[in-house]
Amino acid sequence: MSRDGKISDSVIRRLPRYYRFLGELLEEKTSKISSGELSKRMKLTASQIRQDLNCFGGFGQQGYGYNVAELREEIGKILGLDKCRRAILIGAGNLGTALALHIDFHRSGCELVGIFDSNKNICGEDLGSLRITDIAELEQFCREHSPEIAVLCTPKSAAKELCDKLIDLGVKSFWNFSHYDLNLEYEGRDIVVENVHLGDSLLTLTYHTNNR
Amino acid sequence: MSRDGKISDSVIRRLPRYYRFLGELLEEKTSKISSGELSKRMKLTASQIRQDLNCFGGFGQQGYGYNVAELREEIGKILGLDKCRRAILIGAGNLGTALALHIDFHRSGCELVGIFDSNKNICGEDLGSLRITDIAELEQFCREHSPEIAVLCTPKSAAKELCDKLIDLGVKSFWNFSHYDLNLEYEGRDIVVENVHLGDSLLTLTYHTNNR
Numbered sequence: 001m002s003r004d005g006k007i008s009d010s011v012i013r014r015l016p017r018y019y020r021f022l023g024e025l026l027e028e029k030t031s032k033i034s035s036g037e038l039s040k041r042m043k044l045t046a047s048q049i050r051q052d053l054n055c056f057g058g059f060g061q062q063g064y065g066y067n068v069a070e071l072r073e074e075i076g077k078i079l080g081l082d083k084c085r086r087a088i089l090i091g092a093g094n095l096g097t098a099l100a101l102h103i104d105f106h107r108s109g110c111e112l113v114g115i116f117d118s119n120k121n122i123c124g125e126d127l128g129s130l131r132i133t134d135i136a137e138l139e140q141f142c143r144e145h146s147p148e149i150a151v152l153c154t155p156k157s158a159a160k161e162l163c164d165k166l167i168d169l170g171v172k173s174f175w176n177f178s179h180y181d182l183n184l185e186y187e188g189r190d191i192v193v194e195n196v197h198l199g200d201s202l203l204t205l206t207y208h209t210n211n212r
Numbered sequence: 213m214s215r216d217g218k219i220s221d222s223v224i225r226r227l228p229r230y231y232r233f234l235g236e237l238l239e240e241k242t243s244k245i246s247s248g249e250l251s252k253r254m255k256l257t258a259s260q261i262r263q264d265l266n267c268f269g270g271f272g273q274q275g276y277g278y279n280v281a282e283l284r285e286e287i288g289k290i291l292g293l294d295k296c297r298r299a300i301l302i303g304a305g306n307l308g309t310a311l312a313l314h315i316d317f318h319r320s321g322c323e324l325v326g327i328f329d330s331n332k333n334i335c336g337e338d339l340g341s342l343r344i345t346d347i348a349e350l351e352q353f354c355r356e357h358s359p360e361i362a363v364l365c366t367p368k369s370a371a372k373e374l375c376d377k378l379i380d381l382g383v384k385s386f387w388n389f390s391h392y393d394l395n396l397e398y399e400g401r402d403i404v405v406e407n408v409h410l411g412d413s414l415l416t417l418t419y420h421t422n423n424r
Contacts, residue, residue, distance in 0.1 A: 016415035079415055080422030094310035101306060103410060109418040149421060173421040175414060192424055194417040196410070199315060202387060203228035203291055205406040206321040209361060209385040210292030212404055 303365030
C-alpha cells in the first residue's frame with residue numbers, strides 16, 4: 001500500500017466521501033459493490049474510483065467488486081480514525097453549539113474534551129456532555145490536557161491572536177470557521193488548517209443559480 | 213468576455229475566494245495589486261491567477277496590475293451578485309440559527325425572506341429580522357413569495373420529502389446541510405445543489421493531522 005505521502009490532494013479530498021458512502025452502504029446491509037455501482041452513487045466515473053482506490057493498494061477483485069466493510073475500514077485507517085486526538089472548541093455561540101452537538105467527533109478520529117468562550121454569561125452552562133469554560137482558563141487546560149486540534153468559532157477579529165497562543169500551547173491543527181484564512185499565516189510551520197468558508201459555498205450556489 | 217458556460221468547475225470554485233480577498237484588499241484601501249502579490253495572498257501561482265482571470269476577459273494591465281475595485285465588481289457580476297434572489301431557511305436549530313444570523317445573504321446575491329421549523333415551541337420567535345414560521349405554512353408562503361433558494365438545516369430523515377415538496381413549489385436551488393446528498397436524486401432536473409458536509413471537512417483535517 002502506498003502511504004508515502006504522495007497521494008494527491010484531490011484524492012484525499014474524496015476519501016471522506018468514500019468513507020461516508022461506504023458507511024451508508026453498510027447501514028443498508030450491502031456487503032459488496034462494483035466500481036460501476038459506486039460510481040453511480042458518488043457521481044464519479046468508475047475508472048476514477050478504481051484509480052483512487054488503487055492509490056491505497058486496490059481492494060477490488062475482478063468480477064466481484066469491493067468488500068464494503070473491508071474497504072471502509074481500510075479508508076478509515078488511512079484517514080487515521082483508529083487513533084483518537086483531543087480537540088477543543090472555542091466560541092460557543094450558535095455555530096459552535098451546532099458543531100459541538102451535531103458533529104460526531106469520535107467518528108472522525110477526535111474527542112472533544114473542552115469548550116471555551118469569553119462570554120461569562122454562558123460559562124458554566126452544559127453543552128452536550130461538556131461544560132462551557134471561561135477562555136481565561138484556556139492556558140491551564142492546554143497544559144493539563146494537551147489538545148492537538150482546535151475548532152475555531154470565534155469572530156475574525158479574535159482569530160489571529162488566539163491562534164498564536166494556541167500554537168504556543170502545542171495545538172497543531174485548526175478547524176477554522178472564523179472567516180480568517182489561517183494557512184496564509186502559518187505556512188511552513190507544521191500547522192494543519194482546514195478553513196471553512198460557508199460564505200464561499202453560498203456564493204458558489206448563487207453562481208450556479210444564475211447560470212442554470 | 214467569455215460567459216459561454218465553458219468555465220471549468222475549479223475556476224468557479226475559486227471565484228468566491230477571489231471575491232472575498234479583493235473585498236479585504238478594498239477594506240485595507242489597496243486600489244491595485246499585481247498577480248504576484250495576489251498569488252502570495254491566495255496561495256495560488258501567479259500564472260494560475262492570470263489564467264483564471266483571463267477566463268473572464270482579463271482585467272490586468274502589463275506593469276500596472278489589477279484594479280481591485282473593478283476586478284471585484286466584475287467577479288461579483290459573474291457570480292450574479294447584482295441580482296437578488298429570495299431564499300428561505302428550513303430548520304431553525306443551532307446550525308440554522310447560526311446561518312440566519314451570521315451569513316450575509318445580501319452580500320451573496322440573496323435575500324432571506326422566510327425561516328421555517330416544525331417545532332411549534334420556537335415558531336413565532338424572532339430570528340434576526342425574521343420570525344420563525346410553522347412549517348405547515350410553507351406551501352402557502354412559497355405560493356405567495358416564490359422563493360428560489362432553500363437552505364436546508366433539517367435532519368437527514370426529513371430532507372428527501374421536503375425537497376420533493378419544495379421542487380414542486382418552484383424552488384430550484386438548495387444549500388444543503390442535511391447530510392443527505394441531494395444532487396444524486398435530482399440529476400438532470402435543472403436543480404442546483406450545494407451540499408455542505410461539515411463532517412467530511414473534519415475528516416480531511418484528521419487525515420492531515422495524522423499525516424503532518
